[in-house]
Amino acid sequence: MAEVFISPLHNILSHFRFILTLRSEERKYHGLILFRLSSSSSSARYEDEGADQRDRRVDDLENDDSGNALNRQIYVMEATCPHLGAEMSHADIEEYEDSVVAVCPWHRYDFDLKTGKSETGLRTCTYDVQIMADPKTGEEQVWMEAPQGGRNWRVVELRPVSDEFADPPPESISSLSANGVATPHAQEATEPVVPEKNPPKTLMEWAVLILNTPNPTLKVERTRYAVHAFRTGAITSVGNKVAHPPVPPAQPPRETYMTIVEPGKIQSGKRRNKAVMLHALANIEQWAIDLAWDIMARFGPMHKDLPPAFFADFSKMALDESKHFSLLRARLTAFSTPYGSLPIHASLWDSATLTSRSLLSRLAIIHLVHEARGLDVNPKTIEKFKKAGDKESVDVLEVIHADEVTHVTAGHRWFVWMCEQQQQRQGGLEVNPVQVFREEVRRCWHGDIKGPFNVEDREKAGLSREFYDDLKGEMSYPDHEENARMTMNKTTKSAEISPEETQVEQKRGNREGPVYTDGIQEALAAVRVTYET
Template structure:
């Protein structure tokens, strides 16, 4: 059955999620034509259009967030959860399973989808949602005036005046085209202004990814520059984790702002953690003298870019609610975990990605529900984006710890549990989001009945 998805002029992004009347979800890809001289029914104006099922047939991963590569003159997309690859036109995979794909034609200036239905059945277009990969950058100084004053209940209009309002430090400093990956990474780590940090991180991911597909990939610069002991921060009120004010349960505007502010602080440190792992362990070699492949740097840079997007979403939402990032105290416990594991890549991945990030998968649904009960649909939308991305981040940690263990002939579960015993204070306690953890590759063997003898960093 032919379904008109709309005029060509409506499609300006790389990917869209198509919702059909039956509840079925598809992904529509708009990609540069590999051979513009060879016109095909699914091509127009230098672009090719493809459609496939929105859930990976392996474990249901979001194909809207897949990475795109060209292999043998064809586009191949890889699921963000477990890196299963699929030819976007045929659905064929190198791992033996197949995804459902659906023909797309460009007819009379419109994008037309051919979707199969049973005899007598019908299906129609519900809606089409663009998949946004944009970070909400800004260059103006935050104001102490509410962006949307109508959102505040009358009883909450009087807010304490913050002790510090961030200043606009002007444009971010960009490195030249000769800069290596590690040059950029150290520059980002040493950038104190959060707006500059997310802007530079997003830029680095864009140019590094673009050059990976070119004949002149960016040099890595392994071991040329050391990572800073601790990335600087603009003047903020810093307290110990145990001294943080209680955020409440999300029933009031003040409570929800506090919750989003705490999450934004975590996301800002998460940017540095993903960048730091690339610099600090750039010269890492396995016990079999295997160095880290370029894919390692790309994967963690993608994590950093996601974290920059997350911070921007939360910072924007906080300002829409009448506050700004920096108005409340913060703590640096995540970086304490980075220092605790600075000596070994296996430890770093185990504690940061497979303990802290995995714990986020456990608590995110409960946090989202608090905002949903409060009727804060805008915050729910941002938090759902963050939760889905965080599954892929735990997947990244699981993938690279497994890669190291494969090279060294060790068991990743045992390596993980040994590092938890040594570098994490206390046991890993539930409740666990078993579904999300399994999607990320972590079955129960990783986190059930973990040892509690560690003297390292405690959970926060």
């Protein structure tokens, strides 16, 4: 039986649940959940343990020489419920006389953690877990049975499931004027997290509400609420298959007190100032929250066959980006520089606009170009703060970087999935993800994809060198007539493309092509400035 190395045992003693993502040699992805329970106490009491109790239980586990994963109650099962695809990361764990079951938060379907069987008649896949000592070092390691349908599976994500979150900082003294009146950039949310009138009922409705929320604090709070509700079953419908789904805005609004400028007008020389650098990063993270919600709201209705795992991945990404924004905002407060007190730019959203009609293009440009570029530059940014002796900011940036690797991984996963769907539609004719990606970049990007590259983290995320070596975008500026014809209608009332547009696209033979907008030269220039800096 083929086995997959998960982790040294001591690396999974910090939490009780882990998101576990595997990738095979054939670029297939498999999402799993690892549960680590206690051999001596009910899982229902875990959350009430203090730090000393947890430390003692960890010591007990480390000193347990049984070598049996079941004795230590470590289980691995599918990440989604086989009923309707609900995420199982927040499943309730219940103990019976002779078994332990995970209970789906959506419809209370229960699954035995050892056998995968449910009293409902459904069954999920579970995987045998073993703890084995490394023959050279003696280190205890966790291994699992390999899934079928792939070769040479490897772990590309092992991340604890946690509800811990960096809350936005309280209003600081520095945000008050001399007479004690709050300055404009100190404005906090005045609306309730859940609107009193017509509250959202589906994930799509929450996505559009959050996209239309200009206040960054409220955007974060609503993201936290919506993702938690989706994970725990308070929201049980994605809502992307309804006849008239809510329509996302062409560009998410920002607070009126924020000064939005072209990227080139934010002087690069000033970025040596730590507060300016952190403010620029916080701005990117606020747009990143919107990008995560937009890919669900915009493309969910266009691709009704997207599985629940797609929405689980990108809602998790939205929560991560909210965490990143909050962490950076807290650091800005420490520098007496409230978020919004410096100019911001919207160039990252220009790439979203340029890819607003093609999910393949969006995944390629936003997640496999822009976010992958972040993997390249983040270590250099971290090094600058280390040299400045700013340990707190270094800690924040290291958290962000680790999360961003998983975001590029998610982009790669769903890009490959889209290629697989296209291959099925073509009757099995091979669709190579590398070739498709390079073609998307050629059509939807302008200029070179420049190094130096973080080869290690790119490879960890699924991007081998064949994806990006000698890669160049050849997107040209359209003439005025073509530009006008392809302009996105910002007042559209429907997420569907009109029959007239469909006929035009079919004549062009490019149904998945990029969308050009007014001000295309400025948009492309802004995108390039953001990428290169």
